[in-house]
Amino acid sequence: MYTLKIENTNGEIFELTHDFSNYYVTDVSGLTPPATTINTAKAGIIDGTFFNSASVEERNIVISLTINGDIEANRQKLYRIFPRKTACTVYFKNANRDVKIKGYVETIECDPFVKREKAQISIICPRPYFEDLATIYAELAATLSLFEFPFAIEEDNPIPFSEATDYPIAEIMNEGDAEAGCIISIEVNDTIQGIKIINTLTRQFFYLDSAFVDHDKITISTISGQMGVTRERGGTKANILNYVGANSTWLRLAPGVNYFTYTIDDGDTEDVEITFEATTLYGGV
Numbered sequence: 001m002y003t004l005k006i007e008n009t010n011g012e013i014f015e016l017t018h019d020f021s022n023y024y025v026t027d028v029s030g031l032t033p034p035a036t037t038i039n040t041a042k043a044g045i046i047d048g049t050f051f052n053s054a055s056v057e058e059r060n061i062v063i064s065l066t067i068n069g070d071i072e073a074n075r076q077k078l079y080r081i082f083p084r085k086t087a088c089t090v091y092f093k094n095a096n097r098d099v100k101i102k103g104y105v106e107t108i109e110c111d112p113f114v115k116r117e118k119a120q121i122s123i124i125c126p127r128p129y130f131e132d133l134a135t136i137y138a139e140l141a142a143t144l145s146l147f148e149f150p151f152a153i154e155e156d157n158p159i160p161f162s163e164a165t166d167y168p169i170a171e172i173m174n175e176g177d178a179e180a181g182c183i184i185s186i187e188v189n190d191t192i193q194g195i196k197i198i199n200t201l202t203r204q205f206f207y208l209d210s211a212f213v214d215h216d217k218i219t220i221s222t223i224s225g226q227m228g229v230t231r232e233r234g235g236t237k238a239n240i241l242n243y244v245g246a247n248s249t250w251l252r253l254a255p256g257v258n259y260f261t262y263t264i265d266d267g268d269t270e271d272v273e274i275t276f277e278a279t280t281l282y283g284g285v
Contacts, residue, residue, distance in 0.1 A: 005091040022069045030061035033283035059125035067117045099130035132280035140170035140274040174253040181223030182278035188216040194265030207245030222250040
C-alpha cells in the first residue's frame with residue numbers, strides 16, 4: 001500500500017490516494033531510477049571508446065487517474081490545484097520509504113467526451129533524487145556530550161556530563177543509494193587559525209585558511225547547486241569562498257558509513273563545534 005500527495009505553491013496538500021469516491025489512481029510512472037546519460041569519445045584505432053562523464057537525467061512523474069463523483073467539478077478542481085508551469089512537491093510513502101521530490105507541472109490532460117473520464121498529470125523534476133523526510137544529523141567535537149534524559153546520579157556512581165577526546169571523529173551513516181551533499185556548521189568559541197575537515201576514509205579535506213574569533217559561525221554547503229561558504233560575525237554575514245584552501249574538496253556523504261575528523265592550525269580543538277546536516281537521497285522508491 002502507498003500514499004501519494006502533492007503540495008502546490010499555495011501550500012494546499014492534495015491526496016490522490018484513499019479518496020476513491022472522487023479519484024482513483026490507475027498508474028504512476030517515473031518512480032524508479034531515471035535514465036543516465038553516458039558520455040564517451042572515440043580515439044583513433046583503439047577498440048571501443050573512452051568514458052568522459054555521466055549524469056542522471058531529470059525525472060518525469062506521470063500520474064494517471066480516473067475521475068469519479070461529480071466529474072466536471074473534480075476535473076476542474078485538478079486544473080485549479082495543478083496549474084501548468086507551477087512548482088509543486090510530490091510526497092510518496094510506502095512500507096520502506098517516506099520521501100518527497102520537487103517538480104513543475106508540465107501538462108494535465110483530460111478528455112471530457114468519454115464515458116469513463118480519465119486525467120493524466122505530468123510533473124518534471126529537474127533534481128532527480130527523492131529526498132527522505134528525515135534529516136541526517138551528526139556532531140563533530142573534541143568534547144563529546146554524554147548527558148541524556150532521563151538521568152539519576154548516585155553518590156558512589158557519578159555520571160559524566162561530557163568527555164574530552166584526543167581524536168574527534170564523527171560517524172555518519174548515509175542509508176540512501178546516492179551521494180548526498182550536506183550543510184556543515186562550525187561554531188567558534190575562541191580565537192583560532194585555520195580549520196581543516198577531513199574524510200578519514202578518502203583523505204579528502206575541506207580547508208579554511210583564515211583566522212576566526214569567538215562567536216564566529218561558519219556555514220559550508222556542499223549541496224549541488226547550492227555550494228558556498230559564509231561566515232557570520234557580529235550579526236553580519238559574509239561570503240568567504242576566497243579563504244578556501246588549495247586542493248580542498250566539497251565533502252559529500254557516500255552511501256554507507258562516512259567518517260570525519262578535523263584539525264586546527266593554531267588554537268585549541270575544544271574551541272570548535274561542528275555539525276553535519278544532510279538529506280538521504282534515493283534514486284527510486
